[in-house]
Amino acid sequence: MRATVIYGAGDVRVEEVPDPKLREPTDAVVRVLRSCVCGSDLWPYQSKPDAERADRIGHEFIGVVEEVGSAVSGLAVGDLVVSPFVWADNTCDFCREGLHTSCRNGGFWGAGDVDGCQGEAVRVPQAQGTLVKLPVGVDSALLPSLLTLSDVFPTGHHCAVTAGVSPRTTVTVIGDGAVGLCAVLAARRLGAERIVLMGRHTDRTDIGREFGATDVVAERGKEGVERVRELTGGDGTHAVLECVGTLNALETGFGVVRAGGRVSRVGMPQYREAAVGFGMFVRNVTLTGGVAPARAYIDELLPDVLDGTVEPGRVFDRTIGLSEVPDGYRAMADRTALKVLVRPD
Amino acid sequence: MRATVIYGAGDVRVEEVPDPKLREPTDAVVRVLRSCVCGSDLWPYQSKPDAERADRIGHEFIGVVEEVGSAVSGLAVGDLVVSPFVWADNTCDFCREGLHTSCRNGGFWGAGDVDGCQGEAVRVPQAQGTLVKLPVGVDSALLPSLLTLSDVFPTGHHCAVTAGVSPRTTVTVIGDGAVGLCAVLAARRLGAERIVLMGRHTDRTDIGREFGATDVVAERGKEGVERVRELTGGDGTHAVLECVGTLNALETGFGVVRAGGRVSRVGMPQYREAAVGFGMFVRNVTLTGGVAPARAYIDELLPDVLDGTVEPGRVFDRTIGLSEVPDGYRAMADRTALKVLVRPD
Incomplete structure (x- = not known):
């Protein structure tokens, strides 16, 4: 599949990477329906030292579940889901206290061998704890606002x-x-x-x-x-x-x-x-x-997004295809775009 | 009267100073029954640059009201009172929020022309807001614990x-x-x-x-x-x-x-x-x-001191007379005393 990688400052590319596969029984594989570029992606975009090996990047997405590990319940193939920008088991003591960013079994997207999210698909560790089902269709006009539940x-x-x-x-x-x-x-x-x-x-x-x-x-x-x-x-x-x-x-x-x-x-x-x-x-x-435990707040914020009380998706002022992601980074770095939404090509 | 002044690092003396007098109708004059030396007094004691003019020092005391200004109600001559280490009107918006240390009409003891409290008597600005009456006698065994309501x-x-x-x-x-x-x-x-x-x-x-x-x-x-x-x-x-x-x-x-x-x-x-x-x-x-708004807590803590539930006065491990205050500073700086209680000579 294709996904976004960063080689160094100013050098973001969309390249072929290995397809995501289930590794742990707690994993799911999700096809990305919408992702986006974050202000925090601009820090490495502006300062990352050049490296031979590129890093995966991106940590916000909505997608459709394609595969589910044997230990995951409550999620089925075909479900539309949103992912917080930190994955977490949602059961440890920190998660129970609402601090999913310190989950004892969680971590950050794009770190180690975990996928980044600006790509065609994502392996989701701790899928049951991480993903939240969205009660709308894949063509919902609410997708941009629902995507903001990932992070901003x-x-x-x-x-x-x-x-x-x-x-x-x-x-x-x-x-x-x-x-x-x-x-x-x-x-x-x-x-x-x-x-x-x-x-x-x-x-x-x-x-x-x-x-x-x-x-x-x-x-x-x-x-x-x-x-x-x-x-x-x-x-x-x-x-x-x-x-x-x-x-x-x-x-x-x-x-x-x-x-x-x-x-x-x-x-x-x-x-x-x-x-x-x-x-x-x-x-x-x-x-x-500090780093926001987005997962802790999604259940509270989701109803207000669904009923239109709030419309945070208005922060997106440009939509691009996956292959245009490098342009999206440039536009946000140049401040010609506020926040860039990414659709499949 | 006599009071403690600090000339510079290591140079604390007990000297003759002007007797306190009512200046504002909101003032009271209080004869000091117990005062003490604070860990924070040790910062200037260890670092104050030498000066020709000495500063008054001390910010914790229990005393007996001697004079009351015309605008002060609820206090009478002879009342035993404790003073928090910051004086305050107890009526402004900050005081109502419990942040007496940011009182719009308050200030610190020993600053400007305000008395320090390691002396024989003190002019108390904003006396009605600052002082809290104590329902015990001047010979109460609780005086040390009640004195800790000033600060520690x-x-x-x-x-x-x-x-x-x-x-x-x-x-x-x-x-x-x-x-x-x-x-x-x-x-x-x-x-x-x-x-x-x-x-x-x-x-x-x-x-x-x-x-x-x-x-x-x-x-x-x-x-x-x-x-x-x-x-x-x-x-x-x-x-x-x-x-x-x-x-x-x-x-x-x-x-x-x-x-x-x-x-x-x-x-x-x-x-x-x-x-x-x-x-x-x-x-x-x-x-x-931050700087503790002691006044905000005295009403809550006082009952537990009065009924013996807590005994914070145990932090005092030495009692001296006013004239011995320089020894008291030395003992605390040398850590041969934990906290020094000061009685009238």
Whole structure:
């Protein structure tokens, strides 16, 4: 079959790879119906050292079950399923606590001998725990929104949940990428009435306003911090949802958070250290968030997607075929596309 | 009157200072019955640059009300009161949320023209919001435990609360100083059944065991982390109460916290930056805590002190007169005393 591989920075290709086969009785094989390119795929796309051996890439997909291992129950050939961006058994103590990203028997797509998901098909380890059946047909108009359940929507939701967003909290969302916009959507869904979105791309912040942002701040750095503080009577907001991952974004977060508030981050940190000393301590600011356990949230978020209460699929602004995936990476890296949906060729 | 002043590192003196007087109608003047030396007083004691003008110092006391401003109600001359280590109006939005350390009309003892508390008497700004009446006599045997309500007991409690300690959480307490021991007591009081205390001084960790510690780890650094992980099946504990303030202690905290857990810190950070990047992110570890809003907790903790359920005053292992305060600092800096109680001469 054909799948996406990455050789190094700027070098993504669609190549022939071995067909996925059942290896463990807990596996399933799923034919990919929709996948997509993630903002976090851009980190290796921009920085991966050149290597002779390429890595598989991609971690978001909807697909149709083709084969099921003998130990998998609840899934049948022909089922339409969505996969979270981390596979997990959904039964260990961490999973039971909702932290599927620390599953004792789970892992990341594309790591070791596990398939990446931007391809024609995928071997799914721990299939019973990982996959969630979708009660729609393969031609459903909801597929884009359902695909966001793989990653960006639950990631935005995790950011909002860990930041303590509720009807009583004011919120700043840092970043107008797909995760940032989903964080706005999630914050609104959790009842926040004042949501300041920090982002510079008006086509994106316009979606953010439709998702629930009440204010948009285009300024960055110190000016951005001042602007958010002006909007909040000098105090900043109770919750800060940092959806970028850079040190600048984190520092902006510390700058706009209200005393006693929480900065939650869900963008992969591009820093090792940060200033978390006296200034944060004396204001009782909490730093939280992390890799989102998407699987923990799908059951909660799915009904709102199915009934149209939320439409996170609006973050997709371009659709391409599998063979065009390299163009999709380029478009997202150049910011000419917000988020790229991938269909079979 | 006489009060403690600090000129520079190692140079604490008891000197004549102006008598406290009412300045604002919201003030009270309180004669100090008991004060004490805090671990955080040792930071300036060890590092303050020499200065011609000395600073007042001390932020914990119990005393008897001598004068009350015209805007103060609920307090009368002769009342025995305890003061939290930050004064606050107890009415602003931050105070109503329980974050008295960010009070819009509050501040720190010894800052600007506000008295320090290791002296004969204190002018108390925002007296009505700050002071809490104690229903005991001036000769009560409970005075030492009641004095810990100024700082170390609510500080340990704040650490446990922000770390999410409950009957379902395992706990590591880092540091066997007075705050660390009070954190053990607070964690036990909140229902934790497994409490690992990291500390090297057996006279102190023995008190920790009586306060509720189930395990003591004397090793530090990497060895200490390994030891705590061994004790917890390799996972670490859900809650980590960092009661020291050094970078080493914080890093130990990150090393012993379970994935999805919280590291709370209440010791004044002696670092500017710390490693809060990918390793913390991928395990969904939260960094929380801060300057404890002691006032917010006194009403909750006071009954347990009054009825003897807890006896945090056991952290005092030396009592001195006011004129001996310089010896008290020396003893605490040398670790020949755990915490020094100060009586009038």
